Amino acid sequence: MRCLRTTIRRLSAYRHQLLGRPGLGWLGRWLDQPACWAVQRRKVAQGVALGLLTGLLPGPPKRLATVLLALCLRVNLPAALLATLYSNPLTILPLYFLAYSCGLLLLGEPAAGTMSQPPSWEALPLEQWALQLAHWLLSLGWPLLLGLLVMGLGLALCGYVLVMLGWRCAVIRNWKNRKAARGSC
Numbered sequence: 001m002r003c004l005r006t007t008i009r010r011l012s013a014y015r016h017q018l019l020g021r022p023g024l025g026w027l028g029r030w031l032d033q034p035a036c037w038a039v040q041r042r043k044v045a046q047g048v049a050l051g052l053l054t055g056l057l058p059g060p061p062k063r064l065a066t067v068l069l070a071l072c073l074r075v076n077l078p079a080a081l082l083a084t085l086y087s088n089p090l091t092i093l094p095l096y097f098l099a100y101s102c103g104l105l106l107l108g109e110p111a112a113g114t115m116s117q118p119p120s121w122e123a124l125p126l127e128q129w130a131l132q133l134a135h136w137l138l139s140l141g142w143p144l145l146l147g148l149l150v151m152g153l154g155l156a157l158c159g160y161v162l163v164m165l166g167w168r169c170a171v172i173r174n175w176k177n178r179k180a181a182r183g184s185c
Helices: 002-019 025-031 041-054 061-073 077-086 092-107 126-140 142-182
Strands: none
Touching (some): 002 077, 041 061, 061 077, 126 142
């Protein structure tokens, strides 16, 4: 838990340097909200939950959606962005297969079918990439969408609870250590 807090504090201190760069100065009035950089238990837990929820979005819109939702909901922005790192090009297909299987199970459809082959995205312009991605996702249909929603909400709930419990345990351990250092019972 200490590692998470120090990483978030380090990123929060770095925000002024980041926003002072010539290309990012115009984002300052939106990104320099103290609530989005606060290292408080609830803000960090909500940021982790948001990052785990939006981490299942495909491709580049994942980070943009995370930033926009973190700013709107006023949760910890670095925690939200760090929490999206569980899904990457190596893990997204197994996560989507798991979501598809979960969706089939929830819809009561037989799980004998397999997912269709994802399209080849090598060296495609953004417009063609987005079009092929949308076509592939629409071909998977409701089982994938329901599975992604259920998995995202489940991951968000677990992440929120684990951060809240871990933070609470760390605070109690620090209280006990300070009490023992003072020599009181």
